[in-house]
Amino acid sequence: MPNSLPAPAFDDPKHHLRLYQGDCLDLLAAIPPSSVDLVFADPPYFLSNGGITCHAGKMVSVHKGDWDKSRGPESNHEFNRAWLAACQRILKPNGSIWVSGTAHVIHSVGFAMQQLGFKLLNDISWVKPNPPPNLSCRYFTHATETIIWAAKDKKSRHTFHYKLMKETNRGKQMKSVWEIRPPEPWEKRFGKHPTQKPVALLERILLASTNEGDVVLDPFAGSGTTLLTAFRLRRQALGCELSAEFLSLSIRRICSEMVQIELSVSRIEFSLDLDSDPMDRSCSGRSLDRPGLCSGRGLAGSL
């Protein structure tokens, strides 16, 4: 029997966004089965183990946080298998999951997905145009991360907006190699997360594999990039994060985005009011409330 969900740390019923503080394994166990359309997961990469890297031209030790320390290959794999199984349970039959990682974790993720019977769809190479130099000069510069996209199981008929992706790619089929810049300065203005993903990456993922109103879940929410992007694209979203500091950063980012949208909508409202043309504003409450968002469904009913 699933446990009950704890009180959320952030809840916006109007836009169907919720963030929980805690271990994602506990949260996932409390979510009803087959209730989520898409999972995006950016789990610990287990790479904070005393190595060195180059940051802002200086040699620094790789320490993203204690949550990112390796517990040994078997234990890391057991953890990956546990949270992936929990995500698979809550995915709808045609739902899909995206998981990002470097070599430290992604092979374990891919193997766990095969063990659990996910249907592997693509492995995306996310290419970073300006990677930090390799200080040891004993390896190639690390310039990519892999993002595995998989459907719940072999029978799933996953969502893929093929035409939209082709249009976005100037009329050519989009390849599995994506060149996307790291987060822009505006994405970090409320504070820094050591492994923050760019909004542009999440935009591509959500546009490719979800519809408006779909429920998106991020078990390792970090600075809230997935929830923020879901809000921008009118998807519902749930997130889970261990750290109070990162939760607070997420909330600041999401609230600031909401304020900006409300402000731009008030400007539209003002200019519409100048126009004496009568219009039905009942459901178009939607266009004033938030352009395009009419009646959101409740977060997967009972969530």
Ligand SMILES: C[S@@+](CC[C@H](N)C(=O)[O-])C[C@H]1O[C@@H](n2cnc3c(N)ncnc32)[C@H](O)[C@@H]1O
């Ligand atoms: C790789 S980061 C995610 C970054 C995020 N994608 C972003 O754009 O900001 C992983 C996050 O998972 C959190 N975390 C680690 N273990 C967790 C667990 N068992 N349950 C929930 N969150 C966890 C960490 O605190 C960290 O913020």
